[in-house]
Amino acid sequence: MIFDDSFLRTLESLVLLARRLQTGERAGERPSPRAGTSSEFRDYRSYVEGDDLRSVDWNVYARFGQMHVKQFAAERDLHAWVAVDVSESMGFYGKREQALRVAAAVGYVALARGDTLSWGAFGEKHVAGAERLRGKGAGIGYLRGLEAAPSGGKTDLRAAAPPPGATRGLVVVASDFCDRGSREALRAMRPRGGNVVAIHVVAEEELKPRFDGPVRLADAETGTEIEVDADEATVERYREALVARWDALEAFCVREGMPYRRVLATAPLLDAVAALLRPGGALARR
């Protein structure tokens, strides 16, 4: 069980925000710039043939002798696409579990808010997922789907991208971004009018290797091996290179206007989610 009940209740109070909102095709609790059928008055316009007579404001007709039709703001939902990395590299230090928790939190909040949720688990390819979930009742199935997603394979963020036209809302990617083509993939998966939130799951053990001396390091995903004398100087160089790589990804997201959050694998889930609720984050308390 990834979430307990108290945590789920906490998530229900969160509102999924997107810096750039785009309306979905189904009515939701988010106001849309397009005219719709919600109860929120928006404007008048002249009656044209074919308009629903029930929308004619008869009071205005009585005062001005012209038929005007009341227009209401259309309430459109947010279509969130949650992509969680379950590749082989995520199997270290609890990164996969943390990514699943974060994905579950984001998706559950979206469902609780009445947004449409699509999600996908990916490694080298798309391995599990579901589209267009709605309602809080789909939350349990969503969580079970996440738990049952098979893991393994190489990291390929291109597999995390939603199908073309699948969403114009928010894409949330939880990954360790071991894919060298992460930047291009993030840029490519940005929906039209929407945005991408990069949740970078890292582990403290990655900065502090538990081995030293002459070792043969094997890449978990490619199987590539190198022989390294993990002395103090080498480990320090490794640490600097790793941090620089992380910082480069963050700088890229900032430059591209993509929210970027670095989440420790061992951080408590509330802390991890709270990081997303900070001002400017992808999630904010309503």
Added chain:
Amino acid sequence: MNFERPLFLWIFAALAPIAVAFLVRRKRPRVVVPDLEAWLAAAAPRRAMPGWRAVRNAASLLLNMAAAAALALAAAGPRAATPPGNDWALVLDVSASMSARDGRWQKAVEGADAFARSLPDRDRFRVFLAGESPRALGGWRDGGSPLPALPGPDEMSGDVAGTLALAKRDPAVRPGALKTVVWSDRASDADFAPKISSEAENVEVEAIDAARAWGAPEVNIVLRILNCGRLPATGTVAILCGTAKAEVSFAALAPGASTTLRTHVTAPDGGALEARLSSRDALDADDAAFAAVPPLRRALVLVVAPEAKSPFLSSSLASLGDALDPASGLVEPGKEKPGDLLIFDRCAPSAAPALTIAAPGDRPVVENPVVTAWAADHSLLRGLDLSRLRVARARPLARDPGATVLIDSVAGPLAVATRDGAALAFALEDSNLPLLAAFPLFVRNCVEELCRERPLPPVRIGDWEVPFEGGYDVWSAGETAPHAGPWRADRAGVVVFSQKGISRPLAVNFFNPAESALAAPPPGRDPPAAPRVPPPPWMWLAAGAALVLATEWMIVAKR
């Protein structure tokens, strides 16, 4: 290609354990990490490409196995299949001249041994000894082996030519493979003959004769000395017989000349007499000679006559003095007893040795036979002048094939010498022989020559006691069979006593000038030096293995 030690090829079986050890050898611990990119940036210089690693690992295995294979081959001792080598007949002259003081025998042995050891494996050699009888010493041996144990050079002569012929007849020699090397101080027809000797001065005690007159305490000694060198020789010969000593010298003896030295020692007891050159020369072996001298002895001469002894005969015997045993005298016919000499005067001989005078018989009597000749060179007539001999009546003797006519006449032999003694065909009273000065000399000669020699008592020469009766075979130089009869050391040559399979030269008086003449050495023809044998293949293999291991360590293990 074949191998000297093919059993070592089993080392190849060690290749499998090497491969296994290579596969299971301890490697760096393998650690799986999520991503290598940062590690590659941190440890880029040490990065091992997968392809290179595979090649490197395979190369390591191959290099190790190649090194093991090279070591196995090296231990097995590979050698190229070369054509058969030469069969070397190493001929060593074992004649006595090789014992010269200039060390030629030592040079010969050392040279032959060094040559045999230097021969390549594909060659063989066999040692042949050039002695009086050519012979081989042991069988064929592989090149590089040492010589077998050699006897000393103590033979009377060295038949080098016969030895070379013996080697050529050896059935074990491979066709066309025979090469001969002779180490000798004589010229030969061998393929090679290293120069081992040098010209040296040498004097030989060539012969010795030691004799004693009947009843005389003095031993008369006659020595013959030969200068075999190139310079006039002067020296002294010491003579020792028991406690009696004497010395005789020679001076300015010309090269190649010999001289006869005479002397005597008083040695009534007799024994071994040694004559030894006092001054040292190049060859010791021919510097001494030995002779056995009988003790003083008097002859027992018995006159067997039917009547009173002839006064001429009595006076002649009396003139012999101490030479006669006091028991000598007249005996009646039929009562004779053993003696050294029996004189049968006018009666038939019944024992030997005997001097028979006018023995009765049925041959006709001849009046006044004229003496036509006498054997002046015969020992019995030595020093006699019979030109005035006249015989009034005689019964001439038969000309037996085994008899030597001493005095001949127109009617037949008047005196003969036989194996049993001598005989006169006339009575002393029927001739003027007793009146001649030759008669007492004739009687003395008969006593000295016809008296039976008694067995000599044992004598000791060095640490050997030489009994003169039985038990020993006596060989003399130049003889092919044991010499019969008592030993007489005045015979020329090396006298070898042989008993129970043990032979030893005791008496040395060389008569072979070739052995004592240490002439200028023959020009040397050294055998070719053994071909320079390249380092055996195993050395290259071992070096290759070491190089391979070093390479493997440099490019694989060091990483």
